[in-house]
Amino acid sequence: MGPTKCPYPNCNKILRKNKFKKQIFDDLNIEKECDIRKKILEIYNKQESNFKNLNEYNKYLEEIETIIFNLSHDIDIEETTNLVKQYELMNKELINENNDKISKDYENFMKRQNLEKSFKQTRLKLQKEIEDEDAKLKKLKNLENLNNMYDEGITKNKNNNNNNNNKNVLNQMKESILKKTSARQKQLKELEQRQQERLSQLTSSFGGQQLDDINGKLQKPETPFTPFNGDRVLKLPYNEDNDYYDPIYFNLVEKNDEFRASGYNLKEFFKRSLSEAFIGLDCFICDEK
Amino acid sequence: MTEVVSLSGPEQHDDESTLKVSSNYSKDTKVGEGTYAVVYVGVQKSSHRKIAIKEIKTGGFKDGLDMSAIREMKYLQELRHVNIIELIDIYSEHNGLNLILEYLPYDLEMLIKDKSIIFTPANIKSWMLMTLRGLHHCHRNFILHRDLKPNNLLLSPQGVLKIADFGLARSLGAPNEELTSNVVTRWYRAPELLFGSKHYTGAIDIWSVGVIFAELMLRTPYLPGANDMDQLIVTFRALGSPTEANWTNVSKLPGYNKINIYPPPTRQELRNRFSAATESTLDLICSMLMLDPLKRCTTTEALLSKYFVESPRATDPKSLPKIVPKNK
Ligand SMILES: Nc1ncnc2c1ncn2[C@@H]1O[C@H](COP(=O)(O)OP(=O)(O)OP(=O)(O)O)[C@@H](O)[C@H]1O
Ligand SMILES: [Zn+2]
Numbered sequence: 001m002g003p004t005k006c007p008y009p010n011c012n013k014i015l016r017k018n019k020f021k022k023q024i025f026d027d028l029n030i031e032k033e034c035d036i037r038k039k040i041l042e043i044y045n046k047q048e049s050n051f052k053n054l055n056e057y058n059k060y061l062e063e064i065e066t067i068i069f070n071l072s073h074d075i076d077i078e079e080t081t082n083l084v085k086q087y088e089l090m091n092k093e094l095i096n097e098n099n100d101k102i103s104k105d106y107e108n109f110m111k112r113q114n115l116e117k118s119f120k121q122t123r124l125k126l127q128k129e130i131e132d133e134d135a136k137l138k139k140l141k142n143l144e145n146l147n148n149m150y151d152e153g154i155t156k157n158k159n160n161n162n163n164n165n166n167k168n169v170l171n172q173m174k175e176s177i178l179k180k181t182s183a184r185q186k187q188l189k190e191l192e193q194r195q196q197e198r199l200s201q202l203t204s205s206f207g208g209q210q211l212d213d214i215n216g217k218l219q220k221p222e223t224p225f226t227p228f229n230g231d232r233v234l235k236l237p238y239n240e241d242n243d244y245y246d247p248i249y250f251n252l253v254e255k256n257d258e259f260r261a262s263g264y265n266l267k268e269f270f271k272r273s274l275s276e277a278f279i280g281l282d283c284f285i286c287d288e289k
Numbered sequence: 290m291t292e293v294v295s296l297s298g299p300e301q302h303d304d305e306s307t308l309k310v311s312s313n314y315s316k317d318t319k320v321g322e323g324t325y326a327v328v329y330v331g332v333q334k335s336s337h338r339k340i341a342i343k344e345i346k347t348g349g350f351k352d353g354l355d356m357s358a359i360r361e362m363k364y365l366q367e368l369r370h371v372n373i374i375e376l377i378d379i380y381s382e383h384n385g386l387n388l389i390l391e392y393l394p395y396d397l398e399m400l401i402k403d404k405s406i407i408f409t410p411a412n413i414k415s416w417m418l419m420t421l422r423g424l425h426h427c428h429r430n431f432i433l434h435r436d437l438k439p440n441n442l443l444l445s446p447q448g449v450l451k452i453a454d455f456g457l458a459r460s461l462g463a464p465n466e467e468l469t470s471n472v473v474t475r476w477y478r479a480p481e482l483l484f485g486s487k488h489y490t491g492a493i494d495i496w497s498v499g500v501i502f503a504e505l506m507l508r509t510p511y512l513p514g515a516n517d518m519d520q521l522i523v524t525f526r527a528l529g530s531p532t533e534a535n536w537t538n539v540s541k542l543p544g545y546n547k548i549n550i551y552p553p554p555t556r557q558e559l560r561n562r563f564s565a566a567t568e569s570t571l572d573l574i575c576s577m578l579m580l581d582p583l584k585r586c587t588t589t590e591a592l593l594s595k596y597f598v599e600s601p602r603a604t605d606p607k608s609l610p611k612i613v614p615k616n617k
Contacts, residue, residue, distance in 0.1 A: 134557035141552040225602065227592040229371070229422055252464045257541035259464070262486040263582025272431035272461050 033072040040068050043088050045098040108202040115202075119195045126188050133181045140174050246270075313378075314389060316342050325456060330392060333377070340377060343388040361455040362388060364432050372423030374443060374453040393443035393451055395612045397501070401439055401508060406610045410565065413505045414596070415603035416442070419450035420498055425588035427452070428491040431461040435472040437497035439504065448606035462488060470544070473497060475520050476513050480531060480580050483521050485544030492582035495591070499577030506563050506570075522549055528578055529553025536581035569595040 044064045051057040070080045088095065253259045253266050314331050320341070321328045329342045343361075365376035365388075378389040397416065400406060420442060427434055434452065441454040462468045467487040473479070479496035481489050503511035512527060514520025525531070530551045531539045539545060554562075559571055566574070573596040576586040586594070597603065 131557055134555045138552065138555055138558075225598060227418075227597055228425065231370075231422075231426075232589075249464045257538040258486065258543070259488050260583070261484075261536065261538035261542050262481050262488040263490050263492045263585070264464070264488045265490060266464065268431070268490065269461055269463060273463075275431065 033068065036071045037068050040064060040071070040084065042099065043084060043091075043095060045095055045102060047098065047101075050094070050098075112199060112202050115195070115198055119191060122191055123188065126184050126191070130181055130184050130188075133177050133184075137174065137177050137181075140177070314340060314342065323454070323456075326388075331389075333389070339392040341390045341392045343390055345386040345388075360458050362386075364427075364455045364458040365390075367430060368426060368432065368455075370423055370426040371449060372419045372451055373426060374451045390453075391445070391451075393445055393453065395444050396440050396453075397442040397444065397450070397505075398439035399612050400444075400610065401504060403612060404508070406612075408505060408508070408610070409601070409604070410567075410570070411601040411604040412609055413502075414601070415606065415609055416450055416505060417498070417502055418592075418597060418603045419606070420452065420501070421588050421591050423450070423452040424491075424494055424498060425592060427458075428494070428588050432458055433461060433489075433491055434458050434494050434497075436474060437494050437501065438474045438477045439501055442501070444609075444611070445606075446611075448609040448611060450606070461490065464488070475517065476500065476510050478520065479582065480521075480524060481542065481582050483517070483524065483544070484539070484542035484546075486542055490582060491587070492585045495577050495585050495588065496582075498591075499574055499585075502574050502577065503563070506566060506574075521546075525549060525551045527554065528580060531580045536584075539581070567596075567599065569599055572596070 041064070044060075044067070046057075046060060048054070048057045051060065067080055067084060070076050249266060249269075253264060313334055315334060316329045316331045319327060319329050326343045326345050329344065331340050331342050332338065333340050362376065362379055365374065369375070374393060375391040376388060377391060380387050380389070400408075420437075424434065424437070434455065435457040436454055437452070441452065443451050443453045445451065457472050459468070468489065470482045470485045470487060470489070473482060473493060477497040477500045479489070479493040482493055500511050512520070512523050514523045526549075529535075530547065530549060533540060535553075540547075556571070559575070560566070563571060563574065573586075573591060573594045576584075576594075577591065579585040
């Protein structure tokens with residue numbers, strides 16, 4: 001378990017077990033340490049991306065901790081102060097550059113937060129409107145159903161002019177609601193797109209891996225998904241005769257509306273017959289009551 | 290009767306072989322009882338493999354119930370697939386039949402009912418995937434299962450789901466055949482069956498899978514009708530009443546009746562009901578629960594749906610939640 005950095009900008013406090021223990025009961029020193037930490041971190045502000053590897057970065061963090069610890073516990077004060085001064089002199093340019101980047105990142109961080117908040121509000125508002133329209137639509141459909149039932153009653157007594165009028169009005173209302181809803185859905189989609197774009201502009205200045213990237217990598221499956229588990233027969237062992245025509249069966253199915261309502265498919269049955277003939281199976285059970 | 294016994298495949302099981310075959314398996318404890326069979330666990334002596342022995346209750350084959358046993362044998366022999374229970378052997382004993390099946394210690398119903406187990410969307414996707422693959426294999430062999438429900442979807446110790454209980458299965462009917470509409474446990478019965486259709490297709494199984502899908506999402510039965518009449522009401526209240534407009538010729542079905550008219554649910558209502566569902570989850574549920582069987586998706590279409598491709602990926606069977614069998 002390596003040391004972990006606090007995510008807040010410029011609070012590069014390193015959470016490390018052994019140091020933790022010493023500090024917990026050292027209340028008096030904490031405030032002092034905070035001040036020192038702040039100052040030191042403005043100087044020692046290299047980021048992970050400034051190092052060749054994690055190991056060196058960790059060593060650097062360790063070094064910072066020692067400096068802070070020494071200064072806040074009055075150990076080797078002179079030596080340590082000199083060390084810091086020298087480091088500051090040697091790295092003047094990089095320090096300034098990094099401090100700029102850090103404050104920019106912090107700004108971006110805040111912008112991101114605000115942006116996400118405002119997008120969320122807009123999204124909720126749109127969703128609420130869609131829901132309301134849905135409810136209205138539902139009421140209309142109920143009304144329509146009632147009208148239809150009414151219609152059936154009316155047809156028996158002739159005269160349904162009046163009701164045709166109603167139907168038109170209902171249809172118009174329905175259409176206008178549907179239009180509104182679909183416009184909102186489009187807005188919602190655009191909103192999400194815009195958010196993606198805006199957020200992707202606010203990236204870290206240090207070229208570190210973005211969280212989204214990391215998630216994407218973790219989710220990428222190792223092997224491609226195969227819906228049929230590699231077991232899908234596309235080519236049948238026999239030639240399908242698409243023009244196969246059995247007048248008796250065909251008439252039977254054509255004449256009886258029950259077949260359509262049951263989803264019956266004569267072609268599928270022909271396929272079954274063909275496949276059974278091919279495989280050499282005969283129907284063992286033909287009697288079903 | 291000898292004719293039936295000879296069904297068991299390449300091996301001949303005459304009276305002599307009965308002894309021989311039954312000595313290949315040990316019949317240990319009873320694990321369950323169904324409508325037409327008692328089930329025991331046993332061991333295949335040659336391989337030490339754990340097996341289930343399904344002993345058909347009544348002797349002789351005059352009784353209608355035995356039709357189920359014959360069906361189960363016939364179809365299980367034809368169907369070999371990872372997601373369909375394996376029929377290892379058949380032997381006759383004291384005038385009765387014994388099916389040797391692979392041992393599958395628990396079923397999906399037990400999992401659904403065990404509220405200490407949490408289902409992730411990836412778990413549900415995995416069970417749906419395995420169910421549809423098994424069913425796809427049935428349908429491409431023109432076999433209708435006709436009794437899909439959580440308690441007939443058994444699970445292996447490795448988490449692999451297997452369709453079981455082919456006691457009601459049969460092959461796709463010819464136009465001049467009339468099938469009985471009194472199939473499928475009520476809550477999983479497709480609307481064409483509720484209306485007494487005698488020429489139904491594999492679409493009735495897809496409906497059942499759709500209802501099971503919904504049940505996995507809700508952790509409670511989706512369309513629990515109290516009786517046949519109530520089943521119509523419960524079904525149409527949830528999914529809207531069929532009309533000639535959304536289901537051509539529906540009124541020509543023998544048992545059609547339209548006492549209740551319910552509007553179809555709006556997308557938003559469905560979203561609210563299945564609050565954990567993504568849009569493509571809802572799309573798949575809806576296409577499996579289309580009232581008109583011709584509009585319902587096929588197993589192929591279901592397997593190719595966006596639901597299975599979009600993240601999260603289906604859980605690997607061995608990582609799925611399991612139940613440790615009680616009787617040990
Ligand atoms: N392969 C198997 N391995 C382990 N246990 C099994 C197996 N098959 C069935 N069982 C157990 O035996 C019980 C009876 O099974 P069976 O399929 O005969 O009837 P059922 O599905 O419970 O009811 P029905 O026949 O009315 O649908 C099951 O509930 C299950 O607990
Ligand atoms: Zn069963």
